[in-house]
Amino acid sequence: MIRDITIGQYYPAQSCIHRLDPRVKIVCTILFLVSLFVQNSIWGYALATLFLAAVIRASRVPLKFIVKGLKAIVMLLLFTVVMNLFLTKGGRVLVDFWIFRITENGLRTSVFMAIRLVYLIMGSSIMTFTTTPNGLTDGIESLLRPLNRWKVPVHEVAMMMSIALRFIPILLEETDKIMKAQIARGADLESGNLIQKTKAMVPILVPLFVSAFRRANELAMAMEARCYHGGEGRTKMKPLIYRAGDYAAYGITLLYLAGIVVVGRFTG
Amino acid sequence: MEMIQARELVYEYEKRDDEGNVIGMSRAIDGIDVDVQPGQFVAILGHNGSGKSTLAKHMNAILVPSGGTMWVNGRDTKDPRELMQIRQSAGMVFQNPDNQIIGTVVEEDVGFGPENLGVPTEEIWLRVEESLRSVGMLEYRTHSPNKLSGGQKQRVAIAGVLAMEPQCIVLDEPTAMLDPNGRKEVIRTVMELRRKKQVTVILITHYMEEVIDADQVYVMDGGRIVMKGTPREIFSQVEELKKYRLDVPQVTMLAEELRRRGVQIPRGILRKEELLEALCRFN
Amino acid sequence: MSIQLEHIHYTYSAGTAYEKHALKDVSLEIPQGQFAGVIGHTGSGKSTLIQHLNGLLKATSGKFYYNGEDVYAEKYNMKNLRSQVGLVFQYPEHQLFEVDVFTDVCFGPKNQGLSSAECEERAKEALELVGLPEKYYRQSPFELSGGQKRRAAIAGVLAMRPKVLVLDEPTAGLDPRGRDDILEQVAHLHRQTGMTVILVSHSMEDIARYVERIVVMNRGEKMLDGTPKEVFAHYRELEQVGLAAPQVTYIMHDLKERGWNIRTDATTVEEAAEEIIRGMKHSYD
Numbered sequence: 001m002i003r004d005i006t007i008g009q010y011y012p013a014q015s016c017i018h019r020l021d022p023r024v025k026i027v028c029t030i031l032f033l034v035s036l037f038v039q040n041s042i043w044g045y046a047l048a049t050l051f052l053a054a055v056i057r058a059s060r061v062p063l064k065f066i067v068k069g070l071k072a073i074v075m076l077l078l079f080t081v082v083m084n085l086f087l088t089k090g091g092r093v094l095v096d097f098w099i100f101r102i103t104e105n106g107l108r109t110s111v112f113m114a115i116r117l118v119y120l121i122m123g124s125s126i127m128t129f130t131t132t133p134n135g136l137t138d139g140i141e142s143l144l145r146p147l148n149r150w151k152v153p154v155h156e157v158a159m160m161m162s163i164a165l166r167f168i169p170i171l172l173e174e175t176d177k178i179m180k181a182q183i184a185r186g187a188d189l190e191s192g193n194l195i196q197k198t199k200a201m202v203p204i205l206v207p208l209f210v211s212a213f214r215r216a217n218e219l220a221m222a223m224e225a226r227c228y229h230g231g232e233g234r235t236k237m238k239p240l241i242y243r244a245g246d247y248a249a250y251g252i253t254l255l256y257l258a259g260i261v262v263v264g265r266f267t268g
Numbered sequence: 269m270e271m272i273q274a275r276e277l278v279y280e281y282e283k284r285d286d287e288g289n290v291i292g293m294s295r296a297i298d299g300i301d302v303d304v305q306p307g308q309f310v311a312i313l314g315h316n317g318s319g320k321s322t323l324a325k326h327m328n329a330i331l332v333p334s335g336g337t338m339w340v341n342g343r344d345t346k347d348p349r350e351l352m353q354i355r356q357s358a359g360m361v362f363q364n365p366d367n368q369i370i371g372t373v374v375e376e377d378v379g380f381g382p383e384n385l386g387v388p389t390e391e392i393w394l395r396v397e398e399s400l401r402s403v404g405m406l407e408y409r410t411h412s413p414n415k416l417s418g419g420q421k422q423r424v425a426i427a428g429v430l431a432m433e434p435q436c437i438v439l440d441e442p443t444a445m446l447d448p449n450g451r452k453e454v455i456r457t458v459m460e461l462r463r464k465k466q467v468t469v470i471l472i473t474h475y476m477e478e479v480i481d482a483d484q485v486y487v488m489d490g491g492r493i494v495m496k497g498t499p500r501e502i503f504s505q506v507e508e509l510k511k512y513r514l515d516v517p518q519v520t521m522l523a524e525e526l527r528r529r530g531v532q533i534p535r536g537i538l539r540k541e542e543l544l545e546a547l548c549r550f551n
Numbered sequence: 552m553s554i555q556l557e558h559i560h561y562t563y564s565a566g567t568a569y570e571k572h573a574l575k576d577v578s579l580e581i582p583q584g585q586f587a588g589v590i591g592h593t594g595s596g597k598s599t600l601i602q603h604l605n606g607l608l609k610a611t612s613g614k615f616y617y618n619g620e621d622v623y624a625e626k627y628n629m630k631n632l633r634s635q636v637g638l639v640f641q642y643p644e645h646q647l648f649e650v651d652v653f654t655d656v657c658f659g660p661k662n663q664g665l666s667s668a669e670c671e672e673r674a675k676e677a678l679e680l681v682g683l684p685e686k687y688y689r690q691s692p693f694e695l696s697g698g699q700k701r702r703a704a705i706a707g708v709l710a711m712r713p714k715v716l717v718l719d720e721p722t723a724g725l726d727p728r729g730r731d732d733i734l735e736q737v738a739h740l741h742r743q744t745g746m747t748v749i750l751v752s753h754s755m756e757d758i759a760r761y762v763e764r765i766v767v768m769n770r771g772e773k774m775l776d777g778t779p780k781e782v783f784a785h786y787r788e789l790e791q792v793g794l795a796a797p798q799v800t801y802i803m804h805d806l807k808e809r810g811w812n813i814r815t816d817a818t819t820v821e822e823a824a825e826e827i828i829r830g831m832k833h834s835y836d
Contacts (some may be wrong), residue, residue, distance in 0.1 A: 010372070012410055133372040166372045169414050174645075180607050181646040184638040185707060186630070186662030203658065206648035210693065215367045222368035225328050225360040226428065227352055227384040237379035237392045315726040316697055417593065444724050447593045447753045449793050474726040513728035518756060518798035518820060525824040531831070540798065544805055550831055 011129040017059035018130045021246045022139030028253040029127045035257055036116050036123075039264040045115055047263055051256045052119060052126075061129045069125045070118060077117055084110035133165035135238065142240050155231030163219070171212060178207050269342050271436050271468045272304040272327055272358070278335030279322055279491075296322040298491035299336070304484075306435065309462055309469045311479035311499075314488035315513035320472045321363075323488070324440040327470065328360040341435060356385060359429030363441040365421035374416075374424055375400065375409040381432040392431075399427040402464065403457050419450030423457050430461070436468035437461075443475060451475065476503070476517050480538045487512055504536030519543050554581040554604060554636075554715065554747070559613035561599055561771075573599040574610070575771045581749065583714065586741050588758040588779075589751045591768030592793050597751050598641075600768065601717045604749070605636040634663055637713030641720045643704035647692035652683070652703045655692055659711040670710075677709035680740050698729040702736070709740075715747040716740075722757060734761055755783070756797040759818040767794065780816040799823040806830070 017025075036048060056063060070077075084106060091104030128136065141158035148154050182203045183189065189200050279297040282290045296319045304310050314320040325331040326338045329345040341357045343350040359381075362368045371377025375396050382392045400406040403423040413421055422442050429437055439458065443451040455478050462469050471478065479485055485502045487495035489512045495502055502509070503516050506524045515521070523537040523546070533546040561574035574596050581587055591597040602608040603615065606622060606629045615622040617632055640646070649655035656674040657667075665673070678688065681702040687695060692703055701721065708716065718737065722730040738761050741748045752758045758765070765782045767775040769792045775782050783789075786796035786804065803815040803823060813830035817823040 010412065012412075132376065134376050162372065163370065166370065166413075170366055177640065178646055180602070181638075181640045181643065184605055184607060184633060184640070185646075185659040186633060186711060187658075188662065203646075203648045207646050210648075211645060215364075218362065218364055218367035219370070221325075221330055222360075222362055223370060223380075225330055225355060225362075226370075226381040226432065227355045228380075229352070229384065233386045234383050235386050235389060235392065237376060237383055237389065237396065239389055315728055448795065449592050476727075513726060515727040515731075519802065521820045522799060522802065522823055522827075525820050526827060529824060529828055531828065540802055540805070543802060544809070547806065547827065548809055 009129065010132050011061045011065060013060045013130075015058060015060040015130065016245065017055060017126070019245065020130075020249055021240055021242055022131050022135040023143055023240060024242075024246045024249045025127045025131055026136070026139050026143060028249060029124055031253050031257055032123045033120055035260045036119055039260050040112060041263065043263045043266075044260055045112070047256070047259050048119060052122060055126055056122070059126055059130050061126065066122055066125055066129070070121055073117065073121055077114060080117060081110045081114050084113050134162050137162040137165075138236070138238065138240060155234075159231075167212075167215065170215075171208070174211055175204065175208055178204050269306075270303050270339070271306045271308070271341060272302060272470065273339045274300055274302040274323075274326070274336065276301065276336035277323075277326065277333050277338055279319075279326065279331060280334045295491050297326075297333075300491075300493055302486065302493070304436075304468060304470060306468055307466050308483045309471070309481065310484045310486070311482040312470065312472045312486045312488060313474060313476070313479065313502075313514055314472075315474060318488040318512075319491040320488045321440050322491075324360070324438050324470070324472050327358050327436075327438045329354045330360070352385070356432050357434050358436045358438055359432055359434035361422065361425050361429055361437065361439045361442050363444050365418050365425060365445065368425050369413045369421060369428075372412060373409075374405065374411050374413060377413060377424060378427045378431050381428055385432060395431045395433070396427075399430040400424075402430060402461060403427045417450060418446045419453035422446065422450070422454045426454075426457060426461070434467070436470065438470045438472070440472045441474070442471075443473065443478065451478075474514065476515060476520075480517070487514070489513075499538055500536040503538060553583055553616075553618065554579070555614075555616040555619075556580070556603070557614040557616075559600075559603060559610045559615065561596075561603070561608060562611045573771050574603075577613075577771075577773050579766065579773065579776070581715075581747060583747055584745050585764060586738070586748045586762050587750070587764045587766065588762035589749060589766045589768060590753065590755060590758070590794060592753050595768040596771035597768045598719060599771075601638065601719060601749065601751055604715070604717055605638045606632050607638070634711050635713055636715040636717065637708040637711055639705050639708050639716070639718045639721060641723055643707075643721075644692070644697070644700035647700065647704055647707075650691060651689045652692050652695070653678070653688040655703065656706045656710050659707055663711060673710045673712060674706070677706040678703075680709055680743070681706045682736050698725055698732065701725070701733065713746065715749065717749045717751070719751045720753070721750070722752070722754075730757065734758075737761070753794070755789075755795060759783070759797050769794075779818045783818055784816060803827075 032051070056066065085102055086100060086106065088106035088109045089103060093101060093103050094107060095102040137158040140161070141154055144154045179189065187200060187203055192200065277297055277300040278295065280293045280295050283292045283294050285291050300323065312320050312323065322331060326333060326345065327340060329351055332346055338345045340354045343354050345354055369377050370380050378396045378399055379392050382395055387395065397406065400409055403426050405420065405423050405427060408416065408420065413424060416424065443454050446454065458469060458471070459481065461467055473479065480499050482499055485497060485499050486493050487502065494512060495508065503520050506516055506520065509516055517538065519540050520537055523533055523543050526533055537543050537546065556577055556579040559574055559577045563571040563573055577600060589597050589600065599608060603610060609623065617635065620627065622632060647655050649658065653674055656677055657670040660670040660673045683699060683702045683706060687699060692700060695703060705721070721733050721737065725733065734757065737748060737750065750758055750762060759779045763778065765777065765779050766773060767782060767789065774792065775785055783796040783800045786800050789796055797818060799817055799820060803813065803817050803826065806827070807813060807815050811830045813826050817826050
């Protein structure tokens, strides 16, 4: 169950999106996310849908896989929809029942909000599905490099991120194992109030932390043994170099963004 | 020149109480001499807590001796300026396959060492491909390490060390967490490397079957070296090995049991074929 | 009193792309008091199988009776099953969490709702059964050696006084002496308490000496089931699925092939030595 979470995973495939420079994917994803929030019209969303659909198609990641990633935000999604639905005032009243009042504006806002959230997750998960975590951290490291001037340890932060990504699945599996072991010893993880439930987590969290520290220790040793000594003098197996395809991707995204702005002008 | 040489090696660490105050010193290694010639296959045996892993960590300068000296390829491990050279020339493979793979994709993990050494990009690719090919993991190069079996993970770890082009590989209980198939797979890989690349191999283990091809076997107990010799010499002393919490392959046990019951067969039988031959002389 | 599995199937992530048949039509009956071994390599389904025995996993289809009661019936008390069938996972020391060993061992009985006096009595009994000396009772479990930690963790399950004890790879990562010590202790425990013990392992040589029955799992199916002698007679089939019989089995078969007049079913070094000597005398006659 815990293994069903697909957010943040890498989906190996051969596609033009996979081959793009991670920096392009990061920047374009941010531009896409921005585009979702600068407009608020049917035509704008239609354009965004078109763009997203094209990218998903080109990435060769099955839609099913991407949709699975949405499971994690179902609660948040429902909450947003309900809040917007009932709390937005204005426009024609559609339903008026007891204390509930749904207006045309409310319906419109909540639907758009839901689409925004879903696209936000889908857009960013396309980035993680098509970029190896290492590529992602390389991209972030490269984009943030200017911060080095202000003594921000960019390389170290990037390395930490990449290691965290590598160990998330391992620790999830470990959590699963420890939970089973404690259930086998009669631990009750489900019933009780919030305080009891929190207390019931202790037998799981303590072993998990102990194990995480042991792993961290061993990993640090293994890295040292392989001559790791920080970012200085390090070369890259996969250095980031912009190619024609990357410029094209920037171009297409900018065109899309321009399209959004134009649509916003004419319909907004 | 010796690949690895230790003279009167001592390693002490502080014992602390619950508040972190030092309450005494503990000796994990207590005056050890080791000599490993280039190209040799040397095995170090010992039960858990005998000091064998501590010794292994000295060969890669992860630990530095508190007394005596350790030379790797002629370089003193106490000299911080030699650190990178030492770690490059004596690569290390650890016990837990999960906790030594850094990359999230097999090939990126293998490239990690060369990256740290500052090897140019094109050469990293060549080395990664060559290393993965020599451990038979080339077809998994774009896979996630999480999806591999224990034996495959260890082979990736070995490739990661090979990509640094070391003269010597130190394997610290590489098979302790694997099932029998994984164990065979890893040992077969190591033996093949030894044949093809003439690389020095130091294998730390408590599985006796893995050391019968070694040139030299050291047995450790209580931080000291208590036995030293060829596998045949070591395995002919079954009782003594038992004293050090070790055991011998079942074939050797059977030969020993037969000898004990008065059958005249030679000491130190290591392989099934040897025992069969010895027995068939009677019939 | 027994464990009875009938046509158990288990499928992971049914209906998705990751669907995997972990168990296929496994039927098995283990009478109370038996000392049984389950053998198979990683991915053979042996770990999945034993998780069914205390209800951590529920079969996709098939029946499971414990002492004649249908475990999958709606009214069945799962908590009761879990205290009857104790499951010791691989590397059980990774589940230790309390401030000292004794308190940790009390965790199980406490969950069973027993009084603290009773918990302590059971903890003491369990720690004695695994042979952990009293001086360790008040130590932090994280300060013990590997073998001691493992004993403490096994005691944590024994303290629930299960009728069935299932151990998943109890010797993984231990050195030869540590391995023998733990197995001896388990055998001793079996003799002393008469509980059913199910030992999961991938090493034939380790368990051949102790168990009265071996179940071999392969690709989610039960491949062989019988006494060690019966199972090792199929040593060629075992080899084909990546499992090896003990070395002595091979020696006995090879001797026979070379014309020795001996039985080939020895499973331990002692038995083999005896049979070889008998074979030698025989040929002198």
